[in-house]
Amino acid sequence: MLDADLTKATAHWIDRATLAWRGATSSSSRYALAYSPKADIEFEAGDLTGDIHLIRLAPGALTGPQQDKWPHLKDYGALTVDPEDAGLVKTALQAQLVATERTPSGGLLTATGVQIPGVLDDVYAPATSSRLGPTGGALPTLSVWAPTARKVELKLQHEIVRMRRDDTTGVWSVTGPPSWYGRYYTYLVTVVAAGTLVTNEVTDPYSLSVSADGGRSQLIRLDSVKPPGWDDLVKPPPVRQDRASIYELHVRDFSASDPTVPAAERGTYRAFTGDGHGMRELRRLAADGLTHVHLLPVFDFATVPERRADRTEPAGDLASMPADSERQQAHVTATAAGDSFNWGYDPLHYTVPEGSYATDPEGSGRVAEFRGMVKGLNDAGLRVVMDVVYNHTHAAGQAEGSVLDRIVPGYYHRLLADGAVADSTCCANTAPEHAMMGKLVVDSVVTWAKAYKIDGFRFDLMGHHQKAGMLAVRRALDALTPARDGVDGRAVLLYGEGWNFGEVAGDARFVQATQGNLAGTGIGTFSDRLRDAVRGGGPFDADPGVRGFGSGLADSPGPELANAEELIMIGLTGNLRDYVLPSGKKGSEVSYNGSPAGYAATPRDTVSYVDAHDNETLYDALAYKLPPATSMADRVRMQSLSLATVLLSQGTAFLHAGSERLRSKSLDRNSYDSGDWFNRLLWDCAQGNGFGAGLPPKPGNEARWPYARPLLADPALRADCAAINAARARFGELLRIRYSSPAFGLGSLAEIQDRLTFPAAAIPGVITMCLDATGIDPRWKSITVVFNATSRSGQPAVAGLAGASLTLHPVQAASGDAVVRRSAFDGTTGTFTVPARTVSVFVRPGN
Template sequence: MEIDLDSIGLGLSYFNDKSIFKVFSTRNKLKLRLYENQETEFFKEYSMIVKNNVFSLCLKGNYEGYYYTYIIEDKYEVTDPYSYFSSKNSIRSFIGDIKKTDIEDFRKHKKPLIKKDEIIIYEMHIKDYTFNENSGIFNRGKFLGLTEDNTKYNNFSTGLDHLKELGINCVHLMPIYDFISVDEDNSKDFDTDNYNWGYDPELYNSVEGSYSTSSIDPYSRIIELKKLIKKFHEAGIKVILDVVYNHTFKSLESNLNLLAPNYYYRLFEGKFSNGSGCGNEINSENFFARKLILDSLSYWQKEYMVDGFRFDLMGLIDKETMLQAKKILQEFDPDVILYGEPWTGGCTVLDQNNMSNILNISGNDIGFFNDSFRDAIKGNLDDNISGFISGKFELKNKIECGIAGSIFYDEKRWGNFINPKESINYFNSHDNLIISDRLRLNIKDEKIIEKTSILAFNIIMTSQGIPFFVAGNEFLRDKKNCKNSYNASTDVNAIDWSYKEKYYNHYLKYKKMIEFRKRFIKFFTLDKSEIKDNLKFLESGNSGVIIYKINLDNSQLTIVHNARSEAYFLKNINKSKVVYDGYNNPYIIDHNNLEVKAYESVCVLNE
C-alpha cells in the first residue's frame, strides 16, 4: 500500500514494517544517515524527497534499534528536532517503538481528581531531591528514586513518603526533557559538579538521560519517567512539567538553525535576538516554530499523561501560540494546568503587545507568577531591602492586595489580575536566593528567621490564588547563600534531609497549614466578585498586623498575620474556634481576647 506522506506528522513514525521520517528544512538537500548502534561510525545514507520544505523518507522493514541523523547538504549532521528517543548525550536520534514504554496499567491508571484552583504546587528538581546519601534513597539522582517507598533519614520520612506526609497535591518538576548541560554517562552519576537545572534545551520531545539508571538504553529513561508519573498519580499528586520553548542551548549550530537558517530564531540587525538572556529566542510566530511547540506540548500531555505545564519566560512566547496551546491542551484535558513567567530574560524584538503576559492574555485560564506579591512579602530578590515579614510595614497594602488575589480590590489595594485564580502566589522559586538565605540578609536571629519563613508561607496559603513553594522550604533548606545555583554543585543544591529533623517543628507548621487550606479551601477559591463581596479587611491599629474576614455559607473565617516583634491581641472573639495557630488542634476560645504571638498567624472560625 502506498504511504500518504502528507498525512504523517513531523519526526519519526515507527511501524513494524516501516519507518517514516519527516523534517522541515529550508535547505536544498537532506539525507537520512542510519547507524546500527550509537557508537559505530559505520552508516548507510538515504536521499530524502522534499515538498513544501518538508523532507521525507519511508524505509521499508523493521529498523527498531537503529540510530539516525540528518545530513544537510553533505556538510552538517544533526539530530531530529522531533526526536522521541535519543542516544546518550543526544548525539543521535533513535528508532524506537513508543508503545513498548507503557508500563503495566499506565494507560488505565487514574489521574488525581483535584480541581485546578485547589492545587498546592511544590517545585522540585529530580537531583536536588534524591541525590543526598542521607535521603535513604537507593536510586539517587534518578526518576526511580522518587518511586521508592519507605525511605527515611533516621526515623523521618524522605522522598515520595515525605510528599505524601506533607500533604501537597501537585509537583512541578524542573526540566526533565533532554538538556545538554550535564554529561549523561552513568559513570558521572555521582560527580558533584555534573549538575544543572536543565534550562538548556536540546531535544524538546526526548527525556533527559542523566535521570535514567541506564542512559545508554533509549527506552529506559521513558519507562522510568512513566513509573514516576504513575506513582505520583497513585499518591494523589498531580505532575506539572517545566518547559522551555523560549530558547535553545545552541544557537548557530543548533539542529533547528542548521536545518532552517534564520527561521526558528528571532533576529535583531542580523544577529540573534537575546530576550532569553541565553543567547537566542525562539521565533514562535513562524509556522513551523509554533508547530514544534504545539506538537511537543500535545505529545507530552498524551504520551506521558502529565497534568500541566509551567512555561519558562512565557513572555517570549507570542500570545497567539499560547492561546492555541491552551485550546489544544484543554480539548484533550479540560483540567490541564497552565502557568508561566510573564516576563522575558532581556531585551527582545517581540512586540510588547504580542507577549504572553498579564496585560495581553489575562482571563484565559493561564496562570502567572505574581512577582509583585513575592517582593512585598520578602523584599527584593537578592539584595537586603526588607519585605513585610522582615519589618517593612509600609508594604501592608501590597500584601493585602495579594491576599485578595491581586485584583483591583479598592483604591488602596489594587493589582492587575482579572482572574484571582490565575495568580501564582509564591515567595521563592528555584531562581535567586532561597527564602532562608534571603531572610538572613535582613535578620540575624535564627529563631526569627524560622518564624518569618512560616509567616511567609501562611500568607500565600491564606490568599486567593494558587500557592507555590520550593522543595525544602518546609524545613528551612538553604543553598549556602548562592544567588543562582543553576550549575552549582550538588554540595549546594542537594537537599540535606537532616534539616527535617533539625527543623521538625518548622516542618510541622507547614504541614498544619497545608491541612488547614485543604479543609477550608472554599474560602480561598473565590472569584473576583465574591472576593469584593465576601472578603473584608479590618483595621488592626498597627501597620504590622493584617486582619481580614471571609464570609461564606453562613460561616466566617477571621485570619490574622502578625509581622511585629511583639504579640497582638484579637478582641471580642469569645466562643469562636481557633482552627489554625501552628501549635494546637482546633479549640474553642473561652475568653474575650486571643493572643497572636510575634511573627505568627491565627485563623478563627465562627459558624
C-alpha cells in the same frame, strides 16, 4: 556611501511579495534579491561576484496589516517582488540570498543578507498541518520540515536512505519497514548556512528517544516502552488551577543526598519509585493536601554528561571544611562543567526525557524510567508538572549542540535588526512567533501530556512567547479527552514567568504572554509583588538586607511597611486588579515599584510564591534580613508566616522544595551550576538544613561574600532537628487549613470581592483577613486569618464580629506549637489576640 556587509542580514523578507528594507527606499535606486544556488556570492573590489541570479524588486510601502504583523519593522521601507519573478521565490529560498541596492547606472550602494522567517511562513503555510518526527504504526515514517534544504537524507546507522520532498509544505519524509524500530538515525541536510552550502548531520527536532548525550535520534514506538502498571495508571483527582499547591523540585536534588535510596538510583527517576526518605515525605505532604510536584527541566538538556562514568565530581571532604570557607566553592566550581548537576535550562531535544536522570541513558530506557517516575508520584497522590524551556536553545547556528538552526538556518531563532541571534534569555532565543516554532511548542506539549500523562506545564520566560501562542497551547490541551487521548486536557495546569524584558519588551514584536496581558485567560503568571513585599527588596538588590513584611519590616511602621501590606493584601486576593481595598484603592492602583500591583482578572491568573529555585531560598533571605539576634525559634515562625501568605491566599500556591524544612543553599543566590553540595535537599533533620556549607560559588555571589561570611560562621543560624521539625509541622498545618474550606478557593473576582475583606483597624505589621463562608462551607460561617509579623502580641479588632463566637481553627487548636494555641478571641469586643510572629486562623461555626 557603500554599505556592503554580507555577514549581517538587515533586509527582512516578510512574505512572498515583500521585503522590509531598513531605512527609506529611493525611487532612483535599483533593488534586487541576488541569489546563488552555488552559495558563492562574495563582496570583492566594490561589487558582488559569484553565480548570481536576480529577483527584481520595486520600491513601495508596508501596508497597515504588514505593520501590525511586524511592529518592530513598521518604520522600514518596503520592496515588492516583481510579479514576473514570483516563480523564482522557492528556488531563491534554497540559495544564498543577498539584498542589493544599486545606482541607476548599476553601481553597488548596499548589499546585505536577508532574514527569511516571514516568507517561509507565507510560502510554506500548509506545513503547520503536517505530522513531523517519528509517526506511523507497523510501518514507521520519519518527517522533517526543511524547506530551504537542497537535499535531505536519512542516515540510519550506516545506511543512507533518500527522503522525498513535498513541495507544498517543505517537508521531507520517508517510510520504512518495521525493522527500523529501535535503530538510531540522523538527518543529512544539505542547505545554505551562513552563506555557505553545507551538509549537516543533525538529530530530529521531534525526537522521542536519543542516544546518550543526544548525538543520535532513536526510532521508537512510545506505546511499546512502558513500566509495569502504566496502562492501569490511576491519577489523583484533578485540581482547579487556583486551588493547586505546587512543590517545585529538582530530580537530582530529590535523592542525590538521600542514603536511603540505593546508590545506583540516587539522582535518577527511579528514586521516585521506591521508599526512600524523599518519597515517604512526599506521601506525607500529599496527605497534608499538597497537590502537584513541579519538576525542574526533565527534557533532554545539554549541560550534564549523561553517562555517569563521564562525569567528574568535586574532590575533597567538603563537609569537614569551615562553614564560612572559600574552599568548598572552589572545589565545586572546578568540576561544574562536567559534574552531575545542572538545573537543566539548556534544551537539546524538547520531547525526549533527560538521560542523566536515567540509570541507563542509552536509548529508550529513559522513556520507561520517566514514566515510572510519573507513576510513582501519582501513586503517592501527587500530580506532575514539567518546567519547559521553549524560549531558547542551548546553541544556534553551526555550533555543536545546535539542532534547529542546522536544519532551517535563520528560522527558528529570533533575530535582531542586523541578523544576529537575540540572547536576552542568556541563550539563543527561539522565535515561537514563527509558525513552525510555534507548532513545535504545541506538538511537544501535547506529546508530553498524552504520552507521559503530564498534568501541568510551567513555561520558562513565558513573556518571550506570544499571548496567541500560549492560547494555542491552552486550546490544544483543552481538546484532549480521556476517551480519545487517555487524558483530560482541561485539567492540565498552565503557568509561567510573565516577565517583560529584552527585545520583545512592551509588545515590541507581538502581544506578549506577560502578567497583565494574560489576565482573564486562566494561564497563570508568577507574582513578584507578593514575593518582594514578604521577603523585602528585590532579587537584584546590591544590599541583601532590605527587609519586608516577613523579615523584620513589620517592626518599622511607615510608608514602606504600608505599601508592603497593601501588596500582600492584594496578593491574598489572587493579585486581582479590580479588587477594592478598604482604602478605596483598586489592586491596579496600588504601586509596585511604580507599576500597577494588581494585574489579574481571576485568581487562576496568579501564581503566588515567596521563594523558588531562582535567588536565595526563603531561609537564606531571612538570614540576611532578620536582626542578627533573632532566635532560631523566631526564624522558624517568620519562615512559617511568610509561607502562610502563599498557602492562605486565593490563586495557585507555589512552594520551593525544602522551604517547609528551612532549606538553605548556604546563601547561594543562583545555584544553577553549583553542584550537589550547595543544592542538597536533606530529608534527615540530623543532617541539618544546608546552611554553613561554605561561601557560595564566587560567580554571581562574590559581591555578597562580605555579608555572607559572618552569617555562615554563626552556629546559631544552623537549624537543628527541633527547628526543622517545627517548620515542617507548621507547613503541614497550613496546607491542611488551606484545604479545610472552599473559602480559600473562591474562584472569581465577584466572589472574592463579596466574601474576602480586611476589616480590622490598621495595626502596623498586622494584617487581618476575613472570609465569609456562608453557604459554601458546611461547617463554618466565616474564617478569619490574622498575620502578626511584629515582635509583639497583636490585638486587631473587627467590629462586625462583636458578639460572635469564634474559636481557633481545629488544626491549630491541636497544633504542637504552644504559641499559636495561646491565640484568643474576645467575643464581647470582637478583638483577637495573636502572639508575636504568628499566623492564627479562627473559625465561626454556622451554616
